[in-house]
Amino acid sequence: MRTSRQHISVPGITPLVDVVFLLIVFFVLVSRVVDLDRVPMDLPMPDPALSAPPMERSTAVVNVVPGDDGEAAGYRLDGTTHATDQDGRNALRHALAAHLLADPTTAVVIRADRRARSGGVLPVLHLARRAAAEAGLAVPVRVELAVERPR
Amino acid sequence: MRRRTPVQMGLNIASMIDVVFLLLIYFMVATDFSPAEETFRMDLPDRRIGSEAFSLKDTPLRVEVLAPGSRAKPLYNIPGYGVPTGSVVSLQQQLANLRGEGGAAKFTPDHPVEILVSPSAGWAGAVEAFNAAITAGYSNVRIDERGGS
Numbered sequence: 001m002r003t004s005r006q007h008i009s010v011p012g013i014t015p016l017v018d019v020v021f022l023l024i025v026f027f028v029l030v031s032r033v034v035d036l037d038r039v040p041m042d043l044p045m046p047d048p049a050l051s052a053p054p055m056e057r058s059t060a061v062v063n064v065v066p067g068d069d070g071e072a073a074g075y076r077l078d079g080t081t082h083a084t085d086q087d088g089r090n091a092l093r094h095a096l097a098a099h100l101l102a103d104p105t106t107a108v109v110i111r112a113d114r115r116a117r118s119g120g121v122l123p124v125l126h127l128a129r130r131a132a133a134e135a136g137l138a139v140p141v142r143v144e145l146a147v148e149r150p151r
Numbered sequence: 152m153r154r155r156t157p158v159q160m161g162l163n164i165a166s167m168i169d170v171v172f173l174l175l176i177y178f179m180v181a182t183d184f185s186p187a188e189e190t191f192r193m194d195l196p197d198r199r200i201g202s203e204a205f206s207l208k209d210t211p212l213r214v215e216v217l218a219p220g221s222r223a224k225p226l227y228n229i230p231g232y233g234v235p236t237g238s239v240v241s242l243q244q245q246l247a248n249l250r251g252e253g254g255a256a257k258f259t260p261d262h263p264v265e266i267l268v269s270p271s272a273g274w275a276g277a278v279e280a281f282n283a284a285i286t287a288g289y290s291n292v293r294i295d296e297r298g299g300s
Contacts (some may be wrong), residue, residue, distance in 0.1 A: 018169055024174045044275040045190065046282040051189035070273070084174075109190060112274045118216070119270030121277075122296040129195050144190035145192070147278060151187070 001021040013079055039063040042112040043148040051147050055107065059144070062092070062128075063111035064121050072120025074113075084120065089127060096131035102139065105144040175257035191281055193293040211265035212249065212258055212289075214242070215297060216280050218272040225276030228282075232257070239279045246287035264289045 036062065065081060067073030074081040075092050082088035082095075099106045107130040112121040125143065132141035215228040217235075228235040233245040246264075249257050264284045268277040279296055284292045 021173070022176075022256050025173075025180065028180060029176070038188075038222070044278040046279050049189065049282050049284075051191050051282070052284045054188065054190050055192075097249075107192075114273070114275040114278075116274040117270065118268045119272050119279050121274050122268060122270060122294075125195060125294065129200075132195070140194035140196040142192065143195050144192050144280065145278060146188055146190050149187040149189045 003111040004031075032111040037061040037078075038111065041066055041111065042115070043111060043146050045150055049076040049147055049149065051149065054109070054144065058099075058103040058106040059109045060096055060106055061109045061111060062096070062124050062125065064110070064116055065083065065126055067120075068115060068121075070113075070117040070120070075124065078088045084123075089123060091115040093127045093134065096128060097134040099101035100132055100137055102140070102146050104135070104137055105142070107144050109144045109146055119131040157185055191278070191283075191285065193292065208220035211263040212246075214246070214264060214280055214284065215265050216266060216272045216277050217269045217297075218269050218276075224280075227276075227280055231258045239276075239283050242280060246284055246289065250288050251291050258289075260288050261290050264292045266292065266293060266294045269297045 017115075041063070060077060063076040064072045065074040065076055072084050074083055075088065076082070077092060077095050080095070082092040096108060099108075108124075109123065110124050128141050128143055154271075164266050212232070213230055215230060217226040217228060224237050226235050226237055227239065227242040229242075229245055232249055233242075236242055236245070250260055254293075266277060266280045266284065268280075281292055281294055
């Protein structure tokens, strides 16, 4: 009697490699999309602008979260949203001071929507100045205003 | 003699789809979807210390950004030197006329310029005024609150 040939199943290495590559690409994509530093908003777009590309150095990005009718709904720094009341502003000032203490060359980047009222944005300038004093900075704090480059 | 059966030539569709998907993902990764973001830089001196850039001997050239109405466009004004205007191009021209040597020029390019923004004015207008001052050739520009502390 003839015995039936036994099939040894071997997992194909090609689909495995495919899946691994797809996983790598997926995580590369996700890491690019998820940017806690930047809240989606329409930045001011002066045209023609003499703005410059952001410098490659330490930054503390303060997002003025857009609220109703141009008011600021909060200030977002390092993934934490601080309220616009006095307690929130104090917390933001301490967080900025911690950045400046860790690295005195840190630039405070202010991102605010083009429809925002200045009354919600200007306090961040005061807080940056006070944070620099709190951190004992001997030089003026560097502030950068984020804008969108016209395409 | 046994006849050899003809070999069927065909493309493997599964691997083609794999390659197409990989190409698609490659171009998605390579493309920058986010709008290009740039910055205007300025130094904020501590008012208590005073700084060389904004010391008393150099009274800053002040540019006011006002909000005449709740939804109106901002109004730009250079107190003592210009006429109020709603056009940022006109503001830039006035600032450029004040800069340089001789003639009507009153300020050097490194003279401090202070953009004083009304809290009710739009942020875009404040940034436009900042850009106008830089474009007019001033190198020492900063933004502050009009009538602020």
